[in-house]
Amino acid sequence: MQFLTHSSSARLPTQYGDFDLHVFQDQRTDVEHIALTCGDITRSQNPLVRVHSECLTGDVFASTRCDCGEQLHHAQRLIQEHGHGLVLYLKNHEGRGIGLSNKMRAYALQDQGLDTVEANEALGLPVDSRSYEAASEMLSFFEIASVRLLTNNLGKKSALEALGITVHQQVPLLTEPTLENLKYLQTKSTKLGHLIPDLMG
Template sequence: MIESDGAHRDSARSTGAERATTVQLSTEHGVFRAVGYWDHNRRDEQIALVYGDIEGDDALTRVHSECLTGDTFGSNHCECGDQLSAALRAIVGEGRGVLIYLRGHEGRGIGLLAKLRAMQLQAEGLDTVEANIALGLPVDARNYQVAAEILHDLGVRSVRLLSNNPRKREALLQHGIKVTEQVPLLTEPREENLVYLRTKRERLGHHLPHLDGGVDQM
């Protein structure tokens, strides 16, 4: 069971993630405990959606990077919205797990406006890596320290990580979270995002074996 918010504040404050509040959140996927955090390092707010008893080992875990265009507006340019829904369904199906929604990760950490500019460059023929570089920005500026701090605060010792990105696994390991398994989170590609997904596989190392057949083979 998760302890009361006050029991964690002193220890969490020293790590940068301070638990602020916990509330029951009913969603189309199931009823979660929404645990809100203040991220002292980034000066931002963060949230974890907890389902069932996750303390201990092997909690099914999704560390989801904020994507306004995909998560909220349903953009077909990326697979983020589909992955968010699929992860919540998987966690509920598992009976226990946690999704950490990381604010400040828009556009792999470059921000919303820069991401929109990068999308325009992609429409003109650059891939997602080339677009960031053309703007003079990092290819991936995300930091996962606060995600590890939240998992520590929630009592999670090890995770089964819902992700196709090996860098997320490496980042959690670096911050003291054991990853016992990396669970694929594959979504059906669309014509609009197939090139984007292939770039993620070929240039960023994402494990996306289902792209080999293209859209027509799915």
């Protein structure tokens, strides 16, 4: 059963190029998810797709504790260079689904030496509670069943495939590690199975 409704669209010029921004409303929760589209995606075979989890600290405030904002903007650049594709921006995914307040509690524990997985566990919270049904529905709206997925996260690839989306290719979305996010990226690689070549040695 579909639960998203396409509510509005408009052109969105960005520093990376022009996109069309589409708003989808979840009829169960009133949460609004976003699809940024570039080019004629309806005629595109296996378009580049970034399924991006909301990260206020990284996406808006340019936090260096994570690589989320850098991944988002890198995806926008790649899609523009390719000429067509989508960024699916999923709300309610903050902190891998634990919410902003809990994410700040986890940050405080990370400042005491825990990694991102250990911090969530110490708070009695799931390591990752995200779901991707909204991404699947937005792709269905645009009649897209097969994608080239911009991700390092094998779990995200598996989740989309379980929802009936064919991942024709997994395209790495790598950023330059910093002193602030190195441990975070190492944890992604060693404990969460992300494919980050420079950290997999």
